[in-house]
Amino acid sequence: MTIATETSGKTLTVKLDGRLDTITSPDLEQALSDLTGVAHLVLDFTKITYISSAGLRVLLALQKRMGKQGDMIVRHVDKMVMEVLEMSGFVDILTIE
Amino acid sequence: MQSDVITVSADHIAPALDLVERTVQYIGYSAEYGARMRLLAEELIASIRFVLEETDATLWVDTTDTNMEIHLLLEGTLSDAKRDKLVEISKSRSNEPPKGLFAKIGAFFSDAFMSDAAEYIPLFTDGTESANGYYMPLSLLSNYQVPAETEKPDELKAMETNILFGMADDVTVSARASRAELTVIKKLPSKA
Numbered sequence: 001m002t003i004a005t006e007t008s009g010k011t012l013t014v015k016l017d018g019r020l021d022t023i024t025s026p027d028l029e030q031a032l033s034d035l036t037g038v039a040h041l042v043l044d045f046t047k048i049t050y051i052s053s054a055g056l057r058v059l060l061a062l063q064k065r066m067g068k069q070g071d072m073i074v075r076h077v078d079k080m081v082m083e084v085l086e087m088s089g090f091v092d093i094l095t096i097e
Numbered sequence: 098m099q100s101d102v103i104t105v106s107a108d109h110i111a112p113a114l115d116l117v118e119r120t121v122q123y124i125g126y127s128a129e130y131g132a133r134m135r136l137l138a139e140e141l142i143a144s145i146r147f148v149l150e151e152t153d154a155t156l157w158v159d160t161t162d163t164n165m166e167i168h169l170l171l172e173g174t175l176s177d178a179k180r181d182k183l184v185e186i187s188k189s190r191s192n193e194p195p196k197g198l199f200a201k202i203g204a205f206f207s208d209a210f211m212s213d214a215a216e217y218i219p220l221f222t223d224g225t226e227s228a229n230g231y232y233m234p235l236s237l238l239s240n241y242q243v244p245a246e247t248e249k250p251d252e253l254k255a256m257e258t259n260i261l262f263g264m265a266d267d268v269t270v271s272a273r274a275s276r277a278e279l280t281v282i283k284k285l286p287s288k289a
Contacts, residue, residue, distance in 0.1 A: 022139060023111055050132050052139045053256035080132065087263035088256050 001048075003031045010039035010070070017047035020055030029058050039070035046076040051084050063093060073097055098124065100158040105142060105169070107149040113156040114138055117167060120158045125288050137264055137281050138167050140257045145169070145279060165283045172276040 001018030014032065018024060035041065041062065059074070066072035075097045077085065085091050100120045105113045117138040121131040138156070142149065154171040261268055267282040 021114075022143065050136065052136055053143055053260060054139075056256050080129065083263075084136070084260060088259045 001027060003028060005031070010037065011042060012038045012040070013042040013044060015044040015046070019050040020048055020058070021050060021052040022054040025052075025054040025058045028055075029061070032062060035062075035065060035069070038066075041066050041070070041072040043072070043074045044076055045074055045078065045081060048081055049078050051081045053088070056084070056088055056090060059090065059094065071095065098160050102155050102157040105149065105154045105156050107146060110139070110142055113142070116156070117158055120160070121165070124160055126285070130286070133264065134165065134167070134283065136260065137283065140260045140264075141167060141169055141268070141279060141281050144257045144261065145171070148277075160285070163285055165285050167281040167283075168278060169280070170276070170278045 001016060001020060001024035004015040004017075006013045006015070012035070014028075016028070020028065032041075043059075043062075063072050073095045077096055082091075082096075085094065085096070100116060103113050103116050114135050118128075118131040118135040121134045122128060142154075142156075145154075148154075148171060152171055152173050154169055156167065156169050159166040159168065261281070264283070265281045266284050269280045269282065271278050
């Protein structure tokens, strides 16, 4: 998985490409370990076609953290990824556009 | 058709997931369907990660015209130190009967791997013992009850359960002392 970040003011946009799974989720966790000063976190899932419970855990941790300091939006969610988000109840936790 | 058999450990998961995906595509299904079966395999492995940290496992795929089964088998003798760790993990859980799919799988596996062969008693007595000392596979999903909306699920533990429950047709477990097998069963869709 590749992770590209772009900062604009207090908004951090993260473009992900690949699978968010057991193997790659620690990379995302590490890449976003310092969110100091970020009030709006945007995760662009355009090129994410696979997510597992390991990836969901990272999303949950990010959501909890951003809930304290701002907000988090997940954008452009693929059909299969959306199915997993629905199964796991994450559609009720995350803000998805 | 049976696929190759591949070793899985807590830090060596990717080759097993690749094998599942490759097998699904080999028998004529799309890359997207391969990814779905890869996800089932990943959640199956995740559901017993705490045991995988103690012992290796093997994974393989069986397919027929109508069904696909992903098998995960753990076997071997644990050292005293590893066994003590499993006992510790077990004690850290509730003494009440395990609730939920994840807890059942965890309790079943830790029970099998903590017991001496001569002393092993299956955790779930509704499994029927067969002639060679194995217990018949016990369906986990057929008895699984989705938590009521008022019952707040454990956010971290429920994820594997929800994905397995949502995507698999069944998950079975069978065990004897020092050997336990977990199987995901999925009815294959028409290729047309």
